[in-house]
Amino acid sequence: AQSVTQLGSHVSVSEGALVLLRCNYSSSVPPYLFWYVQYPNQGLQLLLKYTSAATLVKGINGFEAEFKKSETSFHLTKPSAHMSDAAEYFCAVSEYTGTASKLTFGTGTRLQVTL
Amino acid sequence: DARVTQTPRDKVTEMGQEVTMRCQPILGHNTVFWYRQTMMQGLELLAYFRNRAPLDDSGMPKDRFSAEMPDATLATLKIQPSEPRDSAVYFCASARDTGWIDEQFFGPGTRLTVL
Numbered sequence: 659a660q661s662v663t664q665l666g667s668h669v670s671v672s673e674g675a676l677v678l679l680r681c682n683y684s685s686s687v688p689p690y691l692f693w694y695v696q697y698p699n700q701g702l703q704l705l706l707k708y709t710s711a712a713t714l715v716k717g718i719n720g721f722e723a724e725f726k727k728s729e730t731s732f733h734l735t736k737p738s739a740h741m742s743d744a745a746e747y748f749c750a751v752s753e754y755t756g757t758a759s760k761l762t763f764g765t766g767t768r769l770q771v772t773l
Numbered sequence: 774d775a776r777v778t779q780t781p782r783d784k785v786t787e788m789g790q791e792v793t794m795r796c797q798p799i800l801g802h803n804t805v806f807w808y809r810q811t812m813m814q815g816l817e818l819l820a821y822f823r824n825r826a827p828l829d830d831s832g833m834p835k836d837r838f839s840a841e842m843p844d845a846t847l848a849t850l851k852i853q854p855s856e857p858r859d860s861a862v863y864f865c866a867s868a869r870d871t872g873w874i875d876e877q878f879f880g881p882g883t884r885l886t887v888l
């Protein structure tokens with residue numbers, strides 16, 4: 659079964675600093691990988707996805723992630739944090755169950771941005 | 774702008790009462806998911822449907838929860854009787870499963886408070 663592990667349930671950065679949120683995956687087949695963001699009192703929305711095309715994926719709001727097969731990683735980065743980036747971020751992998759597909763989510767990383 | 778809709782957005786009820794939450798998936802999506810999110814447990818998959826057929830409801834307490842999809846435009850999640858521990862935000866999500874899910878869209882959630 660496919661799974662993802664997010665390292666660090668809370669990450670705090672200063673405004674303008676680099677954002678790095680870590681995600682490692684486990685998959686027996688080439689995976690589809692996703693990052694979702696959840697702002698307070700809202701649902702999850704797609705930030706970016708990797709579906710076997712370019713290994714460096716660019717998403718909304720200046721975020722990007724790089725698929726590294728050798729490291730089984732799909733870390734999320736942003737060069738310069740903004741206060742509006744404060745949210746919870748979820749990594750997910752698409753899993754085929756034999757009859758249908760579903761996304762398996764990590765436990766989430768809460769990003770705090772300080773002045 | 775296609776989106777998943779959920780009603781009600783907020784529900785406060787007393788223990789023992791029946792609660793029904795509704796979801797309208799995006800037109801053309803054949804897979805619907807129900808999630809529950811709490812501070813303690815994070816995001817949990819309760820049940821999901823493909824082409825209106827239930828595929829997996831192992832995440833749901835069977836004695837009090839039920840999920841149905843009476844037609845392609847409506848999914849329901851019922852709790853009877855409700856208990857204080859059911860207090861959470863319940864999300865519906867939909868996707869088009871063509872073998873692998875390449876994007877899953879979330880609704881805004883129903884915030885349930887059971888007193």
